[in-house]
Amino acid sequence: MAEEFVTHSAEETTHWGREFAKRLRPPALVLLTGDLGSGKTTLTKGLVSGLDAASEDEVTSPTFTLVHVYGKTAKVYHADLYRIESFHDFETLGLEDMFSTPSIAILEWSERFPLPSPWPQVRIRLEHLGGDSRRITIL
Numbered sequence: 001m002a003e004e005f006v007t008h009s010a011e012e013t014t015h016w017g018r019e020f021a022k023r024l025r026p027p028a029l030v031l032l033t034g035d036l037g038s039g040k041t042t043l044t045k046g047l048v049s050g051l052d053a054a055s056e057d058e059v060t061s062p063t064f065t066l067v068h069v070y071g072k073t074a075k076v077y078h079a080d081l082y083r084i085e086s087f088h089d090f091e092t093l094g095l096e097d098m099f100s101t102p103s104i105a106i107l108e109w110s111e112r113f114p115l116p117s118p119w120p121q122v123r124i125r126l127e128h129l130g131g132d133s134r135r136i137t138i139l
């Protein structure tokens with residue numbers, strides 16, 4: 001059974017992410033799927049702050065930079081694959097180091113490019129429900 005939640009504001013989604021982070025232990029891949037503006041980056045603010053890797057405000061969309069790395073010893077990677085079209089593009093992300101140490105990798109638009117990884121994965125879907133409401137489903 002998939003777990004479903006509904007939030008009614010960005011703050012609630014961030015809070016949900018902070019709580020969900022308690023379930024994460026490195027190594028893990030968090031695959032976020034959902035339309036533009038559904039709240040993937042907003043949720044990531046909660047995940048990253050819940051993992052004590054950075055404050056919410058420090059977490060911004062890696063849409064153009066493609067990858068952000070938070071945390072000092074325990075690394076949290078946050079990547080956006082929206083613009084990734086090919087394996088060549090993917091290689092330019094410089095994610096090679098990522099799998100060498102157990103870390104948490106959070107991927108937006110993960111379905112664009114299937115990432116071969118031996119790490120445990122959790123897939124979270126975000127959906128617009130109108131206005132500021134979003135459905136969060138753990139798949």
Ligand SMILES: Nc1ncnc2c1ncn2[C@@H]1O[C@H](COP(=O)(O)OP(=O)(O)OP(=O)(O)O)[C@@H](O)[C@H]1O
Pocket residue numbers: 007008009010011012013034035036037038039040041042043061063108131132133134
């Ligand atoms: N319940 C909610 N949960 C999350 N975000 C919400 C909610 N209600 C309103 N918002 C707003 O929706 C927007 C979500 O944007 P966000 O950048 O998190 O989406 P995204 O899924 O990462 O989009 P993209 O695919 O462009 O990266 C923000 O402006 C946020 O304030």
Ligand SMILES: [Mg+2]
Pocket residue numbers: 040041042061062080108
């Ligand atoms: Mg985003």
